[in-house]
Amino acid sequence: MSDTSWLEDFLPLMRCPDTHQPLRRATAEECTKHGVKAALISKDGARVFVIDDGIPILLPTETT
Numbered sequence: 001m002s003d004t005s006w007l008e009d010f011l012p013l014m015r016c017p018d019t020h021q022p023l024r025r026a027t028a029e030e031c032t033k034h035g036v037k038a039a040l041i042s043k044d045g046a047r048v049f050v051i052d053d054g055i056p057i058l059l060p061t062e063t064t
Helices: 007-013 028-034
Strands: 023-025 039-042 048-052
16 A cells, blocks of 8 residues: 555545545544445545545546
8 A cells, every 4th residue: 555644634625525524534444344445434434435556536426
C-alpha cells in the first residue's frame, strides 16, 4: 500500500460526492467488511471509497 500520510492534511476538507458528509478513514473492521485494504467512509458509514495505490477514489454512486 502506498503512503497516505498526505491525506491527514486534506481529510478535514474532503466530503462524500453523493451526500456531502465528511469523510474519515475506515477502521480495519470496516475495511474487512467491505473487502478492501484501505478506504475512506462517509460519516454515516453508508458509502465507502477505496484508497487505490495511495489515492482515494471519490466517484459518486451511479444512478440508473
